[in-house]
Amino acid sequence: MTITRRQTFMMALGATVAAAMPFRAFANATEDSVAAFTGGAEMGTEGLTLTAPEIAENGNTVPVEVSAPGAVAILLLATGNPTPDAAIFNFGPLAASQMASTRIRLAKTQNVMAIAKMADGSFVQATQEVKVTIGGCGG
Amino acid sequence: MAENVKPKVRVPKTAAAGEAITLKTLISHPMESGQRKDGDGKLIPRSIINRFTCDFNGQNVIDVTMEPAISTNPYFEFEATVPEAGTFTFTWYDDDGSVYTESQDIAIG
Numbered sequence: 001m002t003i004t005r006r007q008t009f010m011m012a013l014g015a016t017v018a019a020a021m022p023f024r025a026f027a028n029a030t031e032d033s034v035a036a037f038t039g040g041a042e043m044g045t046e047g048l049t050l051t052a053p054e055i056a057e058n059g060n061t062v063p064v065e066v067s068a069p070g071a072v073a074i075l076l077l078a079t080g081n082p083t084p085d086a087a088i089f090n091f092g093p094l095a096a097s098q099m100a101s102t103r104i105r106l107a108k109t110q111n112v113m114a115i116a117k118m119a120d121g122s123f124v125q126a127t128q129e130v131k132v133t134i135g136g137c138g139g
Numbered sequence: 140m141a142e143n144v145k146p147k148v149r150v151p152k153t154a155a156a157g158e159a160i161t162l163k164t165l166i167s168h169p170m171e172s173g174q175r176k177d178g179d180g181k182l183i184p185r186s187i188i189n190r191f192t193c194d195f196n197g198q199n200v201i202d203v204t205m206e207p208a209i210s211t212n213p214y215f216e217f218e219a220t221v222p223e224a225g226t227f228t229f230t231w232y233d234d235d236g237s238v239y240t241e242s243q244d245i246a247i248g
Contacts, residue, residue: 061210078208082174086208089217092199096159096218100201103210105172 030077030084030113037075037088037115043125048074050114050126056106059132065101068116068124074098075117080110106132144168148229150243154221162193162200163216166231166239172207188213188239190232196225221245 051065066074066089076086089100098116106112109131116124149163166188173185187207193200200219219227224247231239 065216081208083207085206087206088204090202090204092194092201094195094198094200094220094222096220099218100203101216102203103214105208105210 030079033075033077033085034113034115037117038123041121041123043115043123045125047118048114048116048124048126050112050128051101052112052128052130054129055131055133057133059106059108059135061103062106062112062130062132063101063103064112065099066114066116066126067097067099068114068118069098070119071098071116071124072119073117074100075115076102076104077113077115078104078106078110079113081105081107106130107135108132144231144233144237144239146229146231146239146241148227148241148243150227150245153246153248156247157220157222159218159220160245161216161218162227163214164191164193164229164241165212165214167212168231168233170207170209170211170213174207186234188231188233191215192230193217193219194228194230195219195221196223200227221247223247 048068052062056062064076066076068074072091074089077084078086086104087102091098111127111129113127118124144167146166151160154160168188171183171186175183177183185207187205189205191203191205201217203215205213224245226242226244228240228242
């Protein structure tokens with residue numbers, strides 16, 4: 001592999017930025033995702049169930065289930081990942097229940113967050129911490 | 140990029156009219172997140188399935204926006220109402236433009 005002068009410079013710059021603000025950057029990315037979904041609206045806490053394991057041995061496949069009766073969409077976030085967005089479930093007219101389960105990657109021990117958009121336009125939030133033994137983002 | 144992509148879906152053969160049934164889907168796909176590096180330290184470019192939809196006779200059941208945090212071989216489980224006999228259509232949209240579809244008939248009985 002050949003490295004040009006420009007690449008060397010960009011790598012050094014990237015390393016500096018990463019070292020300076022690792023945590024704030026992730027926190028802000030989460031806030032951005034939440035704001036994009038809710039438009040900054042107030043969030044309740046009732047009516048959304050987020051089911052995730054307390055301890056996940058392998059961060060590569062962590063089973064997560066969200067359920068929010070009456071929701072039109074549910075946003076799923078892994079707040080500790082380099083990119084926090086995991087999925088947005090939009091429920092159509094033939095969805096029998098506003099429930100979905102999938103498997104996500106978690107880079108490290110972190111809070112998994114779900115936000116449901118209800119039919120009346122309100123938002124509900126649920127958070128659960130998942131302890132991760134082996135991270136799932138490679139490296 | 141993505142080879143041997145095989146969708147698998149589990150739909151009951153029959154259901155009562157108006158019954159809620161559980162659907163399970165799995166598709167084999169590496170879901171390369173764009174975060175990993177190869178042996179030379181270079182980033183492996185992102186290559187994922189970014190959207191999954193399920194429809195029944197043209198009516199939407201679920202539409203999922205997928206991000207790199209979805210695991211390899213994406214799995215989804217959800218519930219659908221079956222108003223009449225018909226066909227479930229499952230569609231996955233790949234980053235590279237490929238579209239994978241699978242359909243499954245269901246009868247009333």
